[in-house]
Amino acid sequence: MRAAADRMVGPELAARKLIAGRVARDIPEGWNVNLGIGIPTLVADLVPEGREVMFQSENGILGMGPAPEGEVDPWLVNAGKQNVTLRPGASLFDHALSFAMIRGGHIDLCVLGALEVSERGDLANWSTSSNDTAPAVGGAMDLAVGAKRIWIAMDHTTKQGASKLVEQCSYPLTAAGCVKRIYTNLATIDVTERGFEVIELIGGTTFETVQTHTAAKLHRGKGLV
Amino acid sequence: MRAAADRMVGPELAARKLIAGRVARDIPEGWNVNLGIGIPTLVADLVPEGREVMFQSENGILGMGPAPEGEVDPWLVNAGKQNVTLRPGASLFDHALSFAMIRGGHIDLCVLGALEVSERGDLANWSTSSNDTAPAVGGAMDLAVGAKRIWIAMDHTTKQGASKLVEQCSYPLTAAGCVKRIYTNLATIDVTERGFEVIELIGGTTFETVQTHTAAKLHRGKGLV
Amino acid sequence: MIDKQVTSLADAMAGITDGSVVLVGGFGQVGHPMALIDALIEQGAKDLTIVCNNAGVGRSGLPRLMKLGRVRKIVCSYPRTAAVFSELYAAGQLELEITPQGTLAERIRAGGAGIGGFYTRTGAGTLLAQGKETRSIDGKDYVFETPLRGDVALIEAWEADRFGNLTYRGSGRNFNPVMVTAAALSIVQVQRVVEAGTIVPEAVVTPGLFVNRVVEVPYAPPFAAIEY
Amino acid sequence: MIDKQVTSLADAMAGITDGSVVLVGGFGQVGHPMALIDALIEQGAKDLTIVCNNAGVGRSGLPRLMKLGRVRKIVCSYPRTAAVFSELYAAGQLELEITPQGTLAERIRAGGAGIGGFYTRTGAGTLLAQGKETRSIDGKDYVFETPLRGDVALIEAWEADRFGNLTYRGSGRNFNPVMVTAAALSIVQVQRVVEAGTIVPEAVVTPGLFVNRVVEVPYAPPFAAIEY
Numbered sequence: 001m002r003a004a005a006d007r008m009v010g011p012e013l014a015a016r017k018l019i020a021g022r023v024a025r026d027i028p029e030g031w032n033v034n035l036g037i038g039i040p041t042l043v044a045d046l047v048p049e050g051r052e053v054m055f056q057s058e059n060g061i062l063g064m065g066p067a068p069e070g071e072v073d074p075w076l077v078n079a080g081k082q083n084v085t086l087r088p089g090a091s092l093f094d095h096a097l098s099f100a101m102i103r104g105g106h107i108d109l110c111v112l113g114a115l116e117v118s119e120r121g122d123l124a125n126w127s128t129s130s131n132d133t134a135p136a137v138g139g140a141m142d143l144a145v146g147a148k149r150i151w152i153a154m155d156h157t158t159k160q161g162a163s164k165l166v167e168q169c170s171y172p173l174t175a176a177g178c179v180k181r182i183y184t185n186l187a188t189i190d191v192t193e194r195g196f197e198v199i200e201l202i203g204g205t206t207f208e209t210v211q212t213h214t215a216a217k218l219h220r221g222k223g224l225v
Numbered sequence: 226m227r228a229a230a231d232r233m234v235g236p237e238l239a240a241r242k243l244i245a246g247r248v249a250r251d252i253p254e255g256w257n258v259n260l261g262i263g264i265p266t267l268v269a270d271l272v273p274e275g276r277e278v279m280f281q282s283e284n285g286i287l288g289m290g291p292a293p294e295g296e297v298d299p300w301l302v303n304a305g306k307q308n309v310t311l312r313p314g315a316s317l318f319d320h321a322l323s324f325a326m327i328r329g330g331h332i333d334l335c336v337l338g339a340l341e342v343s344e345r346g347d348l349a350n351w352s353t354s355s356n357d358t359a360p361a362v363g364g365a366m367d368l369a370v371g372a373k374r375i376w377i378a379m380d381h382t383t384k385q386g387a388s389k390l391v392e393q394c395s396y397p398l399t400a401a402g403c404v405k406r407i408y409t410n411l412a413t414i415d416v417t418e419r420g421f422e423v424i425e426l427i428g429g430t431t432f433e434t435v436q437t438h439t440a441a442k443l444h445r446g447k448g449l450v
Numbered sequence: 451m452i453d454k455q456v457t458s459l460a461d462a463m464a465g466i467t468d469g470s471v472v473l474v475g476g477f478g479q480v481g482h483p484m485a486l487i488d489a490l491i492e493q494g495a496k497d498l499t500i501v502c503n504n505a506g507v508g509r510s511g512l513p514r515l516m517k518l519g520r521v522r523k524i525v526c527s528y529p530r531t532a533a534v535f536s537e538l539y540a541a542g543q544l545e546l547e548i549t550p551q552g553t554l555a556e557r558i559r560a561g562g563a564g565i566g567g568f569y570t571r572t573g574a575g576t577l578l579a580q581g582k583e584t585r586s587i588d589g590k591d592y593v594f595e596t597p598l599r600g601d602v603a604l605i606e607a608w609e610a611d612r613f614g615n616l617t618y619r620g621s622g623r624n625f626n627p628v629m630v631t632a633a634a635l636s637i638v639q640v641q642r643v644v645e646a647g648t649i650v651p652e653a654v655v656t657p658g659l660f661v662n663r664v665v666e667v668p669y670a671p672p673f674a675a676i677e678y
Numbered sequence: 679m680i681d682k683q684v685t686s687l688a689d690a691m692a693g694i695t696d697g698s699v700v701l702v703g704g705f706g707q708v709g710h711p712m713a714l715i716d717a718l719i720e721q722g723a724k725d726l727t728i729v730c731n732n733a734g735v736g737r738s739g740l741p742r743l744m745k746l747g748r749v750r751k752i753v754c755s756y757p758r759t760a761a762v763f764s765e766l767y768a769a770g771q772l773e774l775e776i777t778p779q780g781t782l783a784e785r786i787r788a789g790g791a792g793i794g795g796f797y798t799r800t801g802a803g804t805l806l807a808q809g810k811e812t813r814s815i816d817g818k819d820y821v822f823e824t825p826l827r828g829d830v831a832l833i834e835a836w837e838a839d840r841f842g843n844l845t846y847r848g849s850g851r852n853f854n855p856v857m858v859t860a861a862a863l864s865i866v867q868v869q870r871v872v873e874a875g876t877i878v879p880e881a882v883v884t885p886g887l888f889v890n891r892v893v894e895v896p897y898a899p900p901f902a903a904i905e906y
Contacts, residue, residue, distance in 0.1 A: 095731075299672045321556065328572060360548050
């Protein structure tokens with residue numbers, strides 16, 4: 001949402017918007033979609049004009065719109081506690097029904113950020129240590145096992161340059177084998193039976209360059225020359 | 226409700242109303258009460274004037290009123306599928322919430338009919354045989370274990386004269402040890418640690434007469450001379 | 451544009467296959483999707499498992515579907531509402547799974563909410579717990595119950611919009627908002643379809659994401675369609 | 679006449695004892711009963727277990743209650759919202775039970791609905807399933823989770839009537855309609871109390887039977903009361 005975007009500065013925001021926009025392009029009309037915080041939050045505003053996508057927020061909103069332009073309803077916030085609006089056709093409900101949606105397989109897609117994704121689709125995105133000084137999981141584990149598809153939107157590497165795509169996660173898992181696709185600043189990668197499969201290269205990058213920045217074997221997807 | 230009452234003829238209805246009225250007198254203001262079909266249904270109309278009791282119907286009504294006098298809303302029926310009205314303060318909900326109320330211990334009292342009640346409070350009221358040709362349980366088992374109190378309103382004996390208060394139920398159980406009190410045409414009887422305890426005799430009957438019609442030992446309650 | 455409305459009852463039934471598990475809303479006739487059941491009779495799917503609180507009333511609707519030999523099994527709490535059921539069951543031509551009403555609602559909710567199973571006190575120590583896993587929790591006996599899902603749910607609601615958001619009238623809610631969450635294909639019969647944005651977000655009982663198809667059926671009170 | 683309204687916040691807190699498990703509604707500050715938490719601080723009960731999605735924001739409300747040493751344990755999904763929590767937790771002065779958000783909601787619902795426990799896929803194979811019973815159901819791993827009940831629930835709602843019927847505003851529903859069902863004593867802070875019969879029966883979100891006390895608190899938007 002705009003509120004999140006507003007806190008980022010120029011180049012960082014542009015890079016993140018590139019990833020988020022790539023995700024947004026792949027969401028078909030009519031899907032019910034939950035967005036995690038960080039890059040995923042940006043996806044909502046980047047859905048192509050005229051395509052109706054229903055955004056769900058786990059605190060009890062379906063049909064969430066962008067940040068308010070004028071008057072703010074303080075009772076309407078998203079999962080990141082930022083003020084939002086409602087689109088026509090929106091509905092409001094409690095946490096039991098919200099997580100029945102999420103855990104019952106009714107969310108077509110959840111886009112999450114990640115610390116690490118393994119080549120088997122294991123996701124680590126909630127804790128950087130098993131001795132976390134103040135662990136916090138929120139709805140990540142529910143979304144990871146409950147949504148029909150988990151797509152990850154993240155930078156390909158950490159700020160220190162380490163690959164976030166790995167053979168095996170070193171951080172505590174959010175859920176095993178849940179990730180179907182990864183969108184990064186370098187490539188779009190499917191998680192398949194044989195592991196990571198690059199289906200698209202971003203901004204003129206080569207397959208070899210992406211492999212250099214990836215700590216697990218990459219396979220060439222069918223569409224890739 | 227009136228609809229049920231209308232199907233009964235004079236003396237039978239009068240006898241049943243006597244039992245139902247006795248039950249109604251004992252329901253304090255503010256209780257949330259579910260009524261089974263048969264004699265229990267009559268209780269609603271017999272609550273003393275000015276005492277507010279909230280009647281729950283397991284098909285999703287709290288604050289149920291009597292049968293409609295004039296125009297009928299065909300979408301409003303009670304658990305016996307008879308048309309009812311709503312009182313001010315009524316609410317409507319689905320079966321999941323309705324049985325959360327019932328099974329979660331939120332119903333202060335459920336008044337049920339019975340085929341048999343044992344001296345340990347076991348209740349049999351759903352099936353007359355373990356080889357029932359068309360068994361039907363409805364919400365009886367949920368109510369029997371879920372309500373804070375189960376009171377039984379029934380004739381003391383079957384039409385053939387057999388005691389419905391027994392040492393041990395011969396019919397399949399609805400729930401074990403759930404009945405707290407029994408209202409019959411002969412007496413009001415608590416189910417206690419020592420078994421059946423008569424706390425009131427109805428219409429000049431003697432304790433000995435009631436014992437004659439009861440297939441289990443009766444004890445004299447404290448209030449009984 | 452998202453639009454879940456289909457224009458005919460025949461379209462609403464498209465793709466229902468033989469052997470389907472069909473969740474059918476309603477408590478007695480209220481909230482019972484009579485037009486959809488008639489359309490299912492027309493559509494022809496057979497070898498069905500019907501999950502419904504009752505077995506219908508009179509001779510139309512579910513009793514007719516059963517009489518036509520299209521129902522293999524019925525899962526319900528109180529089937530003793532239709533003579534047809536009793537006849538077929540007595541003749542061994544219909545399987546019956548009898549489930550306490552609250553357990554039926556909770557099993558369907560569990561099916562819709564991704565719960566793998568739960569423990570309830572209802573039925574503990576009774577015939578209906580025979581063969582089921584039991585567990586003592588805090589000194590009380592509980593029965594393990596499994597989730598229940600349908601291939602199809604047939605739902606009656608009051609109003610819908612093109613997103614599939616639903617409201618219900620009176621006691622017509624009953625099993626409908628629960629069943630609509632627990633089927634691969636949820637088909638809803640409504641009294642009227644309203645403009646998007648007409649239903650206040652706080653007043654939506656079933657958010658549209660649970661609904662696949664909406665069909666508008668001219669106003670008919672619950673008892674109007676029954677043939678006794 | 680049934681009337682659940684109490685006239686002061688002090689009356690609303692009557693009888694809350696040391697050692698209580700207190701369910702506190704809200705997601706962040708929205709639907710979070712700030713006036714009731716302040717009243718609980720005033721009231722004095724200590725050795726509390728707080729069940730709340732977050733650990734509060736800033737320094738007022740829950741953080742203040744924690745800072746005063748009145749909280750023994752907190753059960754939540756995302757405590758990392760208040761610096762006070764992190765300090766006390768790091769210093770070993772606060773127990774923490776971290777629970778996935780959906781599991782937290784479902785455990786509380788189970789507590790209110792008489793469910794003895796349930797299986798969920800959430801958390802299977804993770805640190806949060808350590809020490810918990812697991813079960814394979816249809817080839818997938820599930821974790822057994824137990825019901826969660828409170829001695830007290832502190833709830834924020836929008837409108838109430840004298841029966842305790844509640845409506846909520848916007849995303850202020852969140853945990854409130856779930857928690858209100860799962861405590862021995864449910865206390866509700868509302869923006870306004872309306873005449874009986876004013877809330878349309880179909881629009882009631884929480885039927886009054888779940889509510890013990892209602893206290894009217896003058897209009898205040900969710901973020902107005904926070905001291906940062």
